[in-house]
Amino acid sequence: MFVMNTWYVACSLADLDALGDKPLGRTICNEKMAFFRDGSGKVVAVEDFCPHRGAPMSLGKVCKGQLRCGYHGLEMDGTGKAVSMPGQRVRGFPAVKSYAVVERYGFVWVWPGDQSKADVAQMPVFSFFDDPAWAYGGGLYHVKADYRLMIDNLMDLTHETYVHATSIGQPEIDETPCDTKVDGDKVVLQRHMEGIQAPPFWRMAMQANGLDPEAKVDRWQICRFTPPSHIMIDVGVALQGHGGFDAPADKKAYSVVVDFITPETETSHWYHWGMARNFKPDDAALTDSIRKGQGTIFGEDMEMLERQQANLLRWPERKLLMLNIDSGGVQARRVIDRFLAQEQQEAS
Template identity: 60%
Template sequence: MFAKNAWYVACTPDEIDDKPLGRTICNEKIAFYRGSDGKVAAVEDFCPHRGAQLSLGYVCDNNLVCGYHGLVMGCEGKTVSMPGQRVGGFPKIKAYPVIEKYGFIWVWPGDAAQASPDKLHHLEWADNPDWAYGGGLYYIKCDYRLMVDNLMDLTHETYVHTTSIGQKEIDETPVSTKTEGDHVITSRFMDNVMPPPFWKANLRGNNLADDVPVDRWQVCHFSPPSHVMIEVGVAHAGKGGYHADAKDKVSSIVVDFLTPETETTMWYFWGMARNFNPKDKNLTAQIRDGQAKVFAEDTAVLEAQQRNLLLHPSRKLLLLNIDAGGVQSRRIIDRLIAAEQQPQPVAA
């Protein structure tokens, strides 16, 4: 159901500021914590003594102390000490590669030998002072691939998001899809349309008129294992659309990190990065609040969809032209999963 040899967003740094965090990712129960040296560690959330959750304990120096009987676990998964006991023969638990970058904590739930920071794709907006970012986290009871489908085909905006980003021109405008290696791109360009409420607010946020026609674009980028970045924006009509000068447009990147918890639940790290008025914190909060309402609407639809699919597991679903982005993305996911399941050669 999901590829494990990949980097997934596990949490945000503030989630482990005060105490360890227990979180299930790709069916792996993991305890995350920050040691006294400032480095983040991730180990199996299982005390080898009695099976207690290590994440319910506390951090001492660079180790994780079990809150049940005081076993001290090192960041490499080896027991360091335990009151009144020799621990040399204690079994080692799994430790997970983890990196802190771009404002997130990333974990590699698969084969640690294959993990490399170089395999985390570059996020051009994350370390650039000319960009601002605001986002949040939703726990959603659905297969993460349903969210991939949702994000790679934005036709649903016309119907699900009628009061914010939806407008009839979205489903009236053809969408194009192309695949470049493991990168899937779907694009839709709408010319000479009136901006919907969400984009009216953003135009005002960049001191632009909000009551005139605009050229609008949506360019969705899927990258494995389950990351979707969506270039969105509007420019005053006739000024060049996607390529318009910055003074005539508002554009952003919708950030979507989809982290599977189980086959039917996921962690959804969402946000928006923008390169206009990046120092305006009130604008960042305004956009984040508006986006939160949009994604809450998606959540209601997807959770109901998941319940329906579980009731009818054998029903064949229709595939339409608008589904091409999701279909191509799923093919990449399936290929990566299949590759992981191939038997590994035995050394001579």
């Protein structure tokens, strides 16, 4: 179900730090974890379980870099080892599980599987996060649906015509065929639309970038899946006839939709969404406006996916039908299945 020996986004650094002296409890790939900063200020993660009476450590408090259980006051360090408890001797307690953690791109990344295999060199690279020519804004949704349904959704953007009709959807998406290619463990789906009117969201972006929002444009959608469940989508519009995706910066409005999809359980996931753009990066008001608009768009997806999941649970025996527009999601699932099979083989 879940690829375990890999890196997932657990939370944003901002969300963790906003809690102050409270730890952050989160379930990832059915592993219950508690995140906090240790005495050196480094983010660490331990199993969300107190070895004394089994209480969740995430209900406790961080005291001088130690995580204190909110039930009886047992304290543990970032390795999961009990270090103290008022009036008791607990240093002989076996340590609970701890997890490899990396802080990068404004997020906390965690490796939920075999900790001996955790490899920072396997961290994905996204250069735009560190590039001052780009701005980023995003958020988080907790979605009560199989994480693979979100992958299907993002690797098939024909749904925009219907689910997002008032923002980014338009009939030309349906009318333009897509092309899907597999490159090793990566899946790339592309759609290029030429000589069309931009939909409302992109008219707003064009105007913000000093372009005529009523002008005809060439529009692109390039969905890039990488395991375990990251999807970057190159999206944008360029004034017609200037090269589309390859148009010069002053002729287009271009962004990357950032999708970090982290499984929680078999029927729920954490969806860290955002948009990175390479125009007007210093315009904080524009960043906030795009973030709010994008949040509304993804909220529409969330309702659809949760109701889809409810239907699938109600009728588990029904086979879902496949069309050519499903090729991106189908290929992404094949990559996931290959990783799962490899982990199962190594475990046996």
